[in-house]
Amino acid sequence: MLMGKGLFDEQQSGFVGTYSGIASAPQTREAIENADTIICIGTRFTDTITAGFTQHLAREKTIEIQPFAVRVGDHWFSGVPMDKALAALMTLSAPLAAEWATPQIVAPEAEEGAEGELTQKNFWATVQGALRPGILFSPIRDGRLWHCGAEAAL
Structure with a gap:
């Protein structure tokens, strides 16, 4: 979660x-x-x-x-x-x-940042593309930035 x-x-x-x-x-x-x-x-x-x-x-x-x-x-x-x-x-x-068996799940590749209209998908694809192992990322205001428009991503 x-x-x-x-x-x-x-x-x-x-x-x-x-x-x-x-x-x-x-x-x-x-x-x-x-x-x-x-x-x-x-x-x-x-x-x-x-x-x-x-x-x-x-x-x-x-x-x-x-x-x-x-x-x-x-x-x-x-x-x-x-x-x-x-x-x-x-x-x-x-x-x-x-x-216990360890699941063998491969994480999906990060999407490239998209150009064009600013949407939840394009915004987070751009952020994800910039992140590297060891970077600590904390969304603004206790996670509320992530939740803004989350319904549109569904």
Whole structure:
């Protein structure tokens, strides 16, 4: 999800892209929506980060960890602090880690900056073409620049 984008190294094997429902790259969407288990840590499903609530995450395959509650499938457990839930999840999943397959997803090539009318697609293609590994980019005003006109990109 976009609000946690800076938390993970996108160069790590296993990184499949940023998930935003139907606005996701097709290979990212397929990898996330078809995963055996989806772990959502502190995730807030809002209209802007899900492209209008278009996420398709099967509840029965989802573990949601919030600051003081955890959901496993359809069952909520309140009063569980996030740090305790994460520690328990790490302990339970550690013996299984050797069996996990790393998805083999190749990131799409960056589009060249387009000439002509200023559109969301042309603007972000130009920005993307200028970025290099190691550059830190922070959109203006807590990500609102990215969200401006996001609907037009769909």
